[in-house]
Amino acid sequence: MWYIGMVESPFEASATGRAMAKGRSLSQFQEMFPDEASCAAFLSKRRWSGGFACPRCGGQRMAALKSRAHTCECLDCGRQTSATAGTVMHRSKLPLTTWFWAAHLMATHSNGMSARQLEDQLGVTYKTAWLLTQKLRRSMVDPDREPLEGVVEVDQTEIPFRDGDGFFEPGNGGKILVIGAVEVIDRDTNQSKPRRKHAKYLNTRSGRIRLATIVDNSAASIEAFVRANVKRGTTLLTDGHASYSRLTEYRRDPRIVGKMAGHVVLPWVHRAFSLMKRWSLGTYHGLRRKHLDTYLNEFVFRYNRRFHRHVSFEALLGLAAQHEPKSYWEIVKRDNPRKGVQTIRRAPRRRRTASGMRQDRAPPAPGPPP
Numbered sequence: 001m002w003y004i005g006m007v008e009s010p011f012e013a014s015a016t017g018r019a020m021a022k023g024r025s026l027s028q029f030q031e032m033f034p035d036e037a038s039c040a041a042f043l044s045k046r047r048w049s050g051g052f053a054c055p056r057c058g059g060q061r062m063a064a065l066k067s068r069a070h071t072c073e074c075l076d077c078g079r080q081t082s083a084t085a086g087t088v089m090h091r092s093k094l095p096l097t098t099w100f101w102a103a104h105l106m107a108t109h110s111n112g113m114s115a116r117q118l119e120d121q122l123g124v125t126y127k128t129a130w131l132l133t134q135k136l137r138r139s140m141v142d143p144d145r146e147p148l149e150g151v152v153e154v155d156q157t158e159i160p161f162r163d164g165d166g167f168f169e170p171g172n173g174g175k176i177l178v179i180g181a182v183e184v185i186d187r188d189t190n191q192s193k194p195r196r197k198h199a200k201y202l203n204t205r206s207g208r209i210r211l212a213t214i215v216d217n218s219a220a221s222i223e224a225f226v227r228a229n230v231k232r233g234t235t236l237l238t239d240g241h242a243s244y245s246r247l248t249e250y251r252r253d254p255r256i257v258g259k260m261a262g263h264v265v266l267p268w269v270h271r272a273f274s275l276m277k278r279w280s281l282g283t284y285h286g287l288r289r290k291h292l293d294t295y296l297n298e299f300v301f302r303y304n305r306r307f308h309r310h311v312s313f314e315a316l317l318g319l320a321a322q323h324e325p326k327s328y329w330e331i332v333k334r335d336n337p338r339k340g341v342q343t344i345r346r347a348p349r350r351r352r353t354a355s356g357m358r359q360d361r362a363p364p365a366p367g368p369p370p
Contacts (some may be wrong), residue, residue, distance in 0.1 A: 002044060002192070006236065008252065011276070011315060022245060029104055033097065033100050033292075035071045035097065035357055036069070036070075036095060036097060037149060038069040039096035039097055039099075039100050040083050040260065043069075043070070043084065043096070043317075044083045044129065044172065046314060047083060047087075051104070051149070052072065054074040054077060054081065055079070055086075056074065056077050056078065056079045057074065057076050057077040057079070057123060057367075059074050059075065059076035059077060060076060060151075060357055061074070061076060061193065062076040063075060065080065068080070068143070069080050069081075070083040070096070071083075072248055074357050084096070086316060087317060087323075088136060088138070088139045088323065089317070089324065090133050090325035091325070094124075094128070094132070095216070098132075099122065099132070099317070101121070101122060101272055102118060102132050102133070102136060103120065103136060103313060103316045103317050104120075104121060104131070104313060105121060106136055106298075106316060107309065107313050107316045108208070108309060108311045109164070110302075111279060111282065111283050111307070112274075112279065112283050112298060112299075113133070113283075114133075114283055114284055115129040115132075116129070117131040118132065120290070131328055131331070132349040133341075134291065134294065134326075134331050135331070136316055137294040137295070137297060137324060137363060138294060138297075138323065138331075139284050139315070139316060139317065139323050139369055140297050140298055140300075140315070141297050141300075141301070142315070145229075147228075147229055147230055147231040148182075148183050148192075148207075148208055148210060148229060148230045148231065148234065149151075149175050149182055149183070149192055149230070149231040149233075149234050150183060150184070150185075150193050150194075150234060150235070151179050151183070151184040151192060151193070151194055151201065151234070151235045151237060151253075152182065152183055152192075152230055152234050152235070152236055152237065153181065153182045153184060153236075153237040153238075153266045153267075153268050153269040153271045154179070154180070154181045154222075154224075154226060154236055154238050154244070154269065155179070155180060155238065155262065155266050155270065155273075156177060156178065156179045156180075156214070156217060156241075157177075157180070157240060157270075157273045157277075158175040158176065158178070159175070159176055159178055159179055159276070159277055159280065160173075160174065160175060160176075160286065161174055161286065161287055161288055161289050161292065162286035162287070162288055163288075174214055174289075176289060177213065177214045177215070177216065177217065178210055178213055178214070178273070179211070179213075179214050179221075179225050180209060180210065180211045180212075180213070180269050180272055180273060180276075181209065181210045181225075181226070181229055181230055182206050182207065182208075182209045182213060182268045182269045183206070183208050183209070183273050184201060184204050184205075184207070184237070184268060185204060185205050185207040186203065186204060186208065187203045187204065187205050188203060192207055199255075205268070206268040206271065206290050208304050209300055209303050209304065210225075210229040210230075211252030211272075211276065211296040211297075211299065211300055212225050212229075212293065212296065213292055213296070214260070215292065217241070217243065218243065219242070219243035219246055222244065223243070223246060223247060224241040226244075226247055226250070227247075230250070232249045232250065233249070233250065233251065234359065235248055235250070235251040235252070235253055236250050236251065236252050236253065236353025237253050238253075238254050238255070238265060238266075239254065239255060239256075239262070239265065239266065240254050240255070240256050240299035272303065275299075275303070276296075276299050279299060280295070280299075284295075321322060331352060
């Protein structure tokens with residue numbers, strides 16, 4: 001969605017001649033969203049572009065409540081609905097201005113924003129910044145996105161991951177298998193149908209990409225990724241791995257790598273791998289295994305919008321793609337103790353007493369002898 005009224009033209013010419021999306025500057029962003037009311041009005045207008053519709057009865061008559069922020073009440077059934085309900089901001093205690101700033105920074109920054117950087121920019125705690133970034137990353141995947149088609153390069157790579165909070169050395173870390181697929185686009189027509197001369201495709205560039213982690217290089221893992229992300233009948237440019245031979249519903253164009261470097265035979269998927277590895281080390285100083293898929297989704301989101309990075313503001317807020325809101329406990333994959341589930345502690349809790357720190361249920365320290 002373009003930011004209407006903020007720029008004279010939504011496009012500007014790039015150095016290569018391709019149209020580039022012209023985004024909102026910081027001063028323009030501050031002018032359009034100076035307070036909570038302007039943010040709530042933007043959300044309401046985008047959520048109910050055709051007028052208010054009650055999620056319970058479908059009624060169109062409503063009244064805004066003064067006692068509850070950003071909330072309206074259906075005059076037919078009495079249901080109260082917030083402008084943030086069902087979005088990535090569902091039940092959040094943060095101001096809407098903080099959410100809008102975070103979405104703007106993550107969508108427009110070319111290398112992304114780590115939680116530590118967002119903590120400094122927004123003036124919040126690290127835990128708040130981490131949860132905010134995790135929720136925004138989970139809204140970066142459109143569940144109805146179109147699969148890759150035309151000519152697609154597919155290959156696997158390994159990336160290092162970090163275990164603890166100490167200094168990260170990529171050579172000493174563990175390895176995670178990542179599989180990727182990249183559309184090959186003709187530069188003249190901007191279509192995924194590049195011209196071919198013998199075994200070589202002419203004047204191409206990379207298009208949309210997909211990335212995911214896999215447990216191994218088995219045929220089952222590779223086939224599951226390809227079938228989930230690539231359209232049937234697509235031409236697959238792959239190496240000579242035997243796992244691709246079972247993909248009979250695709251046209252295969254295998255390339256024998258041998259002693260040759262992989263980026264010579266499959267240039268675009270290896271360029272995406274190289275950028276992804278440099279991004280993970282430069283912005284996050286190494287990724288962890290637990291949330292790796294969400295970080296890969298962030299890289300895919302930014303890479304696919306590299307020519308129109310500033311128009312992904314609404315998608316990042318979870319308005320364009322309907323996502324179920326995720327709580328902190330669902331993100332960290334732990335039981336919520338407030339819902340009656342007993343928390344299993346790794347170590348007994350310690351409390352400060354008059355005689356010093358004492359472990360729970362431990363007998364009191366003996367007093368001084370009489």
